[in-house]
Amino acid sequence: MVASDGLAAARVVVGVSGSLGSLTALSRAAEEARRRQAQLWPVLAWEPPGGDVAARRNPAPSVLVDEWQRLARERLLTALDDVFGDAGPGVGLHALVARGTPGLALVEIADRESDLLVVGAGRRSAWHRACSRSASRYCLAHAGCPVLAVPPSPLESELAAMHRRNAWRLRLDTRELNRRLRTG
Known part of the structure; x- marks a missing residue:
């Protein structure tokens, strides 16, 4: 989108999964969007079961892919409703469902230097840091825009x-x- 002065509208892009941490990040992203008079871009990234590598080896019928896409869209709508209800976020909203790993999808969408990328910081235990992929760590390392990592509630x-x-x-x-x- 382009603002009336010819410049691209400011965006606050936020990763949403439906987890409590992502709902906290979504709420904080809406606050940031209102403060910056920016658009809110909640993004739910999804991958086929087993990931895209497994999906390339054994392509799923398009009916299944459509169903996974529909379920991801429902999960995003549920998260938006859980955080904002009928009142809405109070700023322009451009919700996206993206196929891909969450970190990479968020970095690719938040591709402007003027964007703000908001992510949940995730669990803080050493066990979880060592054993799980972290979209927030990926975003902090690879984003070309400022990243706000929101600690868990x-x-x-x-x-x-x-x-x-x-x-x-x-x-x-x-x-x-x-x-x-x-x-x-």
């Missing part, structure tokens, strides 16, 4: 801790949880 870590306690069938102290929720 404190609520997300509390939720993960409760999930671990539940999985190990450990007693949950709800008084401590209630105290934390009340104090913010």
Whole structure:
């Protein structure tokens, strides 16, 4: 899009997966877009099961590819609804579903120096950093525009801790949880 003065409209591109971290990043990206009077470009990148390499070796019927694309679009719409509801983000919105690895897709879409790329910082444990690919790390290393890595919400870590306690069938102290929720 081109602004009325002939310059490209400012964009805030944000990676969205539907995870709690990406929803936090989406909310922060909307704040940044409003502050900068920019368009909000939420992007959900998807790959076929097994990745594109496996898909090239055994091409899926187009019906399956269409279904995966539809599911990705639904997940993006659900994330937008979860964060903004009926009110919307308060800025111009250009939602995209892109086929490809998340980091590469985000870097390719946020291709202007004037763009701001917003990503969730992901989990901070050494285990997750060592064992998982990170779209945020890829974006920080390869983007040609500023990248804002949004840390996880404190609520997300509390939720993960409760999930671990539940999985190990450990007693949950709800008084401590209630105290934390009340104090913010």
